[in-house]
Amino acid sequence: MSLKKKVAVLAGDGIGPEVMDVTLEVLKKALGNQYTEFEFQSALVGGAAIDAVGEPLPKETLSLCESSDAILFGSVGGPKWESLPPEKQPERGALLPLRKYFELFANLRPVKLYPELAHASPLKEDRLKNGVDILIIRELTGDVYFGQPKGREGKDKNEKAYDTMVYHRYEIERIAQVAFDSAKMRKNKVTSIDKANVLTSMVFWREVVTQFANDYNKQGNNVQLEHMYVDNAAMQLILNPSRFDVLLCSNMFGDILSDEASVLGGSLGMLASASLSTRKNQHGYKFGLYEPAGGSAPDIAGKGIANPIAQILSGALMLRYSFGLNEVATKIEKAIEKAIQNGARTRDIATEKDRVLNTKEIAEEIIKNL
Ligand code: IPM
Ligand code: MN
Numbered sequence: 001m002s003l004k005k006k007v008a009v010l011a012g013d014g015i016g017p018e019v020m021d022v023t024l025e026v027l028k029k030a031l032g033n034q035y036t037e038f039e040f041q042s043a044l045v046g047g048a049a050i051d052a053v054g055e056p057l058p059k060e061t062l063s064l065c066e067s068s069d070a071i072l073f074g075s076v077g078g079p080k081w082e083s084l085p086p087e088k089q090p091e092r093g094a095l096l097p098l099r100k101y102f103e104l105f106a107n108l109r110p111v112k113l114y115p116e117l118a119h120a121s122p123l124k125e126d127r128l129k130n131g132v133d134i135l136i137i138r139e140l141t142g143d144v145y146f147g148q149p150k151g152r153e154g155k156d157k158n159e160k161a162y163d164t165m166v167y168h169r170y171e172i173e174r175i176a177q178v179a180f181d182s183a184k185m186r187k188n189k190v191t192s193i194d195k196a197n198v199l200t201s202m203v204f205w206r207e208v209v210t211q212f213a214n215d216y217n218k219q220g221n222n223v224q225l226e227h228m229y230v231d232n233a234a235m236q237l238i239l240n241p242s243r244f245d246v247l248l249c250s251n252m253f254g255d256i257l258s259d260e261a262s263v264l265g266g267s268l269g270m271l272a273s274a275s276l277s278t279r280k281n282q283h284g285y286k287f288g289l290y291e292p293a294g295g296s297a298p299d300i301a302g303k304g305i306a307n308p309i310a311q312i313l314s315g316a317l318m319l320r321y322s323f324g325l326n327e328v329a330t331k332i333e334k335a336i337e338k339a340i341q342n343g344a345r346t347r348d349i350a351t352e353k354d355r356v357l358n359t360k361e362i363a364e365e366i367i368k369n370l
Contacts, residue, residue, distance in 0.1 A: 003282055005038045005323055008068040010045040010061065013090060014296025015306035016074025022363035023072070023311045027319070029367050030332050034325070041068070046076025046090035046296075056093035065098070069281035070322035072315060073098075073291035078298040099140050104275035104289050105171065106178045107138040108317070109258045114340045117266035120349045123238060130242035132264045135186065137179040137246060138254025140275055142171045145251045165201045167250065172208040178276070179248035180216050180223050189224045189245040193233050193253050205250060230257070237261055258293055267348040268294040269307030274317040281322060288322045290314040305358050307346040309336055312366065335369035 011020035028035050043061040050056050056076070065071050076090035086092050098104070113132035118125050147164035154160050176192075183190045192209045194202040206227055213225040228236070230253045236243065237257065241264050249257060262271035271293040279287040292310030300306055312332065320329035344365040345354045357365065 002037070005283065006068040006070075007038060007040045007318070008061075008065045008071045009040050009042040010065075010071060011042065011048075011074040012046040012076040012094075012296065013048055013078050014075055014298045014301040016046075016076070016296055018302070018304055018359050019292070019306050019308035019311040020072070020074045022308045022359055023315045026312050026332065026335075026363055026366055026370070027315050029370050030316075030328050030335075031319075031325075034328070040072075045073075046094050047078055047081045049094070050081060050084075050088075050090065056088065056090050057097055062098075062101070065102070069283055069285070070287065070318050071098070071102075071289040072318055073289050074311065075292060075294070075296040077296050078301070080298075096145065098289060099275060100146060102287060102289065103141060103278040105139060105141045105278060106175060106276040107136075107140040107254065108178075108182070108274045108276070109136040109138060109254075109261075109271060109293055110134075111136060111258075111261045111265050111271060113265045114270075114337065116340050116343075117270075117349050119351055120266035121264055123241075123264060127239070127241070128264070132241045132261075134241065134244045134261055134264075135182055135246045136249060136254060136258045136261060137175060137182060138249045138258060139167075139171065139175040139251050140254075141251075142167055143251035165199060165252075167201050167205055169204075169208055172205055173212055174278075176209050176212040176216075176248060179246050180213065180221070183223045183246040184221060187245040188222060189226070190248050191226050191228050191233070191244055191246070192248040193228055193230050193250070193257065195230050195253070196227070197229060202250070209248065233257060234260060237264065262293060267307060268310070269346065269348045270309050270313070272310050272313030272317055274314070274321050276321060283323060285322050285324050288318065290318040290322075304360065305347055307348050308359050308363055309346075312336065312363070331370060332366075335366045338369045339365040 011017040043064045049058050081089050111134040118128050144163045144165040147166040150163040152161040179190050194205045196202045196206040262268045273293045275289045277287040281287045316329040316332040319325040344362050347356045350356045
């Protein structure tokens with residue numbers, strides 16, 4: 001008997017459970033006969049886990065992830081848990097530890113504009129006429145997110161708090177590798193984002209990426225590298241988004257630019273992400289965590305109206321990267337494209353003229369196209 005393909009399903013908080021439910025339906029339909037090779041198992045994470053067992057990342061959840069080939073993640077956090085000490089909150093107590101524990105260093109965030117949704121973009125349509133197709137490669141386990149020391153001390157006027165922005169050569173090289181390999185399969189262009197005019201760690205980032213590119217191109221590749229300061233990149237993204245192909249970013253700059261870039265494509269509810277590990281799973285593919293880039297959206301949670309597309313696309317990325325099922329992944333992506341072409345819209349991407357679908361209805365429109 002062949003090994004099961006095991007997926008840990010961590011729906012989490014807010015809109016997480018509702019978009020996860022329909023995503024599992026879409027995956028089931030898309031996988032067809034292959035569905036029986038899979039085992040989807042759910043576990044508690046985030047605020048839901050705090051409420052049930054008192055901690056955001058219970059041991060049982062971590063061991064389920066350990067024994068799985070991939071993690072399909074919803075979202076965590078919400079006002080209910082915001083008054084807890086920061087390290088006990090869903091984000092810092094569950095999501096960041098998961099990223100670190102599984103060395104999920106490479107975060108891929110594909111930003112694509114569906115032409116039919118150009119109206120939902122905050123940009124004037126003529127800025128979008130050349131399309132938007134950007135792959136953000138965000139380093140995910142280093143930088144000021146995890147750098148030591150961090151802390152608080154002192155008191156009164158001298159009370160202070162600090163974080164440390166730090167990058168090791170190996171961390172920059174391995175994320176550059178992902179960016180250049182990705183560019184090779186796209187338009188052969190990497191824009192590396194830094195703040196080398198101010199920060200020592202970012203001078204180093206630029207140096208290492210430059211050296212990496214030279215070595216990479218000596219091996220018969222031809223990937224063009226440009227460097228851009230993060231503040232300028234934030235501006236260029238809204239002035240001329242079609243100039244970008246692959247954006248190579250450190251953890252924090254990638255976090256910020258990916259939210260900005262996501263709305264170029266219409267809505268944060270459309271931005272999927274794959275966080276790939278240094279580890280392989282038992283099927284020989286990369287272990288990874290797949291999650292929408294947006295948050296738990298507590299304001300609309302429980303109403304069944306959230307846009308599930310980012311979660312569904314994250315599921316497709318999981319099939320592609322952690323199970324080698326590129327064709328099934330592409331089938332899902334095409335089914336979403338077609339649903340959008342046919343006018344399927346949740347409220348975040350609808351205009352006044354559109355009929356607004358809820359989470360289940362738009363999933364049904366997608367399933368019809370599979
Ligand atoms: C993201 C999120 C997270 C981050 C938060 C929830 C910790 O904004 O995945 O982009 O900052 O990385
Ligand atoms: Mn973010």
